[in-house]
Amino acid sequence: MNMLKRKKNQTIIPLSLVLSMVLVSVEISANTNVGTVAATGATGTNSIAIGANVSNENIKASGANSIAVGAYSQAIDVNATAVGAKSTASAKNTVAFGTGAQAAGYSATAIGARSSALIQFTTAVGASSKASTEYSTAFGYETQATGLKSTAFGTGTTASGKFSLATGYRATASGSQSVASGLVTKATGDYSTATGSYANASGSYSVAEGYKALASGTNSTALGASTQAKHSNSVALGAGSITSQANSVAVGKAGAERTITNVKAGVNATDAVNVSQLIANTSMTLSGSTLTVTDSKGDVSTDLAGLETNQSKANAVNITKNAGDITTNKTAITNINTALSNDKDGDATNELNTKFALSGTKLTVTDAGGDLNVDLSGLET
Structure with a gap:
């Protein structure tokens, strides 16, 4: 008969007896006799609880096919596995591996110290990693996958x-x-x-x-x-x-x-134009008042006959006004000469024998003291 041997003063259980046990729950504890069934610890069908003080409810494997290993570890649903001190696998098909690891959602997996996979189909791998929404995955130290x-x-x-x-x-x-x-x-x-x-x-x-x-x-x-x-x-x-x-x-x-650089020639109205296109489109011809611009698509002609800048127009107005002023002044001087010529020497109006003569833009005034010349070419009102 095969025997399971232990040190002196410890219980020896035949291996064949262990294999033939009808008990479906197994507890292994430093302070529990092998082969006995305790009221706490591994209480689920085909469950396993391993660690110190199982009988003191520090370790729970209460789900069918569940496994709890480590002080205060808990595997409390079907096919749940919790390995590590204070690890918890609290939903079906969950795995919590590491100190303080938590796998709380259906088929959730938490691996690493203080890792947490808190809802169904989540995965958290790494110390302090967290996956808290459906189908989320967090890998690495302090990583967080909190979005759906x-x-x-x-x-x-x-x-x-x-x-x-x-x-x-x-x-x-x-x-x-x-x-x-x-x-x-x-x-x-x-x-x-x-x-x-x-x-x-x-x-x-x-x-x-x-x-x-x-x-x-x-x-x-x-x-x-x-x-x-x-x-x-x-x-x-x-x-x-x-x-x-x-x-x-x-x-x-x-x-x-x-x-x-290396810009291709544009074709459509909104395309970019390169320098070669600009050079090709600068052909212009002026004939009289007609300006013709030639590009790759044909000629465009513009009549410049009516083109006038504001400054040119202003100059034209000033010149016309000056010419009118000169004409007016010339007429006034002529009238004065006519009046004077009709007077006789000794008249009150001609006592000084003053005479005026206009030649072009030059005015000559003659009196008893001599001639006085005045240039009217710059006269402008």
């Missing part, structure tokens, strides 16, 4: 948005269906994506790729280190590029502009 069907990988990583994914040291994906990957990376906008150390995608539907890239506008895209797409529907391309308005594309910033 979210996934967190790394250290201190958090995926709190629905269907979100966060990977990397302290990465955060809090927006719905957001993705954050990298050192302290943040994807806080709904449907946003942030990749690269310290990248931040805070706008809805935004994308930030590169070291410290920022996409804060709705539908914005920032590609490159330190790029900033702050406006709605804006795009920042290349390291350091910053957008200045909505619906725009920036390939640099003020004081650090870039040239876009």
Whole structure:
């Protein structure tokens, strides 16, 4: 007969007896006699409780096919497994492995000290990891997957948005269906994506790729280190590029502009035009008052006959006015000469024998003292 041997003064149980036991519960404890059935400990069908002081209710394997191993461990539902001091597997098909590990949801798995998988189909792996919503997964120290069907990988990583994914040291994906990957990376906008150390995608539907890239506008895209797409529907391309308005594309910033090269010739009205197209479209011909501009699609003619600048018009008005003033002055002088010629010497009106003579724009006044000449060419009222 096969025998199970122990040291002196300890019970010896035949192995064949153990194998043929009809008891479906097994307890193994340092302070419990093997082969006896206690009122506590392994009470579920085909359950196993292993650890010190089973009979003192420190260890419970109360679910069918359950296993509890470790001080104060508890496997209290069907097919539950709790391994480690104070570990708890409290729902069907759960696994809690590690000191203080908790698997509380159906088919939940918690592995690591103080890890917790708190609802059905959740998985938490790593010390202090936490998966608290359905189908969520947390891998790594202090990772948290708290959004529905979210996934967190790394250290201190958090995926709190629905269907979100966060990977990397302290990465955060809090927006719905957001993705954050990298050192302290943040994807806080709904449907946003942030990749690269310290990248931040805070706008809805935004994308930030590169070291410290920022996409804060709705539908914005920032590609490159330190790029900033702050406006709605804006795009920042290349390291350091910053957008200045909505619906725009920036390939640099003020004081650090870039040239876009290898641009294909545009065809449609909203296409970009390269320099070769501009050179080809500068043919102009002026014939009389008609200006003809020739491009690749044909000729465009413009009549310049009526073209007049504001300054030219003002000059024309001034010249006309000056001519009228000169004519008026000339008429007045002529009238004076006529009046004087009709007077006789000695008349009161002609006592000084004063005479006036106009030649072109030159006025000559003659009196007893001699001639006085006045140039009227610059006269203007």
